[in-house]
Amino acid sequence: MSVTAQCPRPESRALRENHPVMGADWGPFNVIDTAKQDWARGWAALKKFTEREAHARVPYEHKEGAYPLGQWVAEQRRAYGAGQLAGLRARRLEKLGMVWSLADERFQKNLEAAKAYYDQHWTLCAPRTETALDKPVRQWLSNLRRPGALDDHPEWKTAPEAVDKDWNPSWPADWQRHYAALRERVRDEDGPADVLPGFTVHGMDSCRS
Template identity: 80%
Template sequence: MVAEWVSFNVIDTERQDWARGWAKLKEYVEREGHARVPYGHREGATPLGQWVAEQRRAFTAGEMNGLRARRLEQLGMVWSLADKRFQENLEAARAYYEEHWTLWAPRTAAMLDRPVGQWLSNLRRPGALDGHPEWKTALEAVDGDWNPSWPAAWQRH
């Protein structure tokens, strides 16, 4: 019994550190309503933002066991912030398309409190979608002509 206690409380500090990080994240989620912790955020002496970033890295690298991943997902963990932001902006783009029948929004256009015009303009830049073919497919599903070869002025009219 003593050996088990020593093993858990002294030798297995990684498990304790993870449990403390998870508890701090749970407190954060209960207070803020989400698990998107800024990298520099601290909860007391705990660098929670760094801890969350390390959990994302471990998950992406396949170094996290399923139980930990499920526990974090129950708190609302977002594994890819870029994908999450893309989905939020895509929802705004869909709303813009339903109202204007095009995704050739002026840069100043906003929808659902998101700068959809600037976002789409950024995505039209050469190489912006490299490594994200699923994003291009999602945009084409909304508007097949979201990024045509003809001029923007012509498309808008």
Template identity: 70%
Template sequence: MTGQRAQRLEKLGMVWSPADERFQENLAAARIYYEQHWTLYAPRTATALDRPIGQWLSNPRCPEALEGHPEWETALREVDEDWNPAWTTDWQRHYAAVRELLREED
């Protein structure tokens, strides 16, 4: 299969591996969580779409967890550019709330 054909099939939602399929399902839940909380720095107990999204989001933050899957990190950054910040959890959650409040201001 040519690279172009594979890219077209991927855009149509073709799944090439169970791991990619699970990632996409969890990413959909992450998007819902982000819409509600303005951050992907969810507590480990957080859920969205009946998925343990908090635990799922904490796993790729471990060193080398996304090794071999740069597209997964790109997808997470497209939802929330600060999904894996270097600063503390509390700071990130407060920052996200203030950022959204300021976005609503003229």
């Protein structure tokens, strides 16, 4: 008795793909890149978030609908820091405003506040509790002045000095504030200037040292 092998008919393909047993055998020929789909889903959720919130700083616990977007964003930062995320995906996230380092972002925001304070007061030796742009400028600068505070961020070291070369003086900050006030008071004078005691700038007697 002879057995004749028969080729499966084309019309049986749908049956094989939908059959719970036959589908398992057919699987290798019908691969879906689920990792790629998951990334695209995360990107779409982040795009929706940024269009609504106008930034990409997603809290870790935030969900966009049922999607754990905060966890997904944190994983993208981890992969980027490990050198596992680059090229097109990184560029697509950056176009949405992705911030790879939250510490860098906080530093830049505080630096902008420090610049705003300097524009008004001509010094970064701010008095206690002083703020600018709703940021605690004095406390932030005080933290930066602590020994070793900038050792882990060498790229930050020159930023305050670019705003005020005497931002971290070895002399009393109170003296520096009065000096800055007096310096700006006589900046436009052609010759020696007479500044009498009692002349105040920003509430300070510019002649008191």
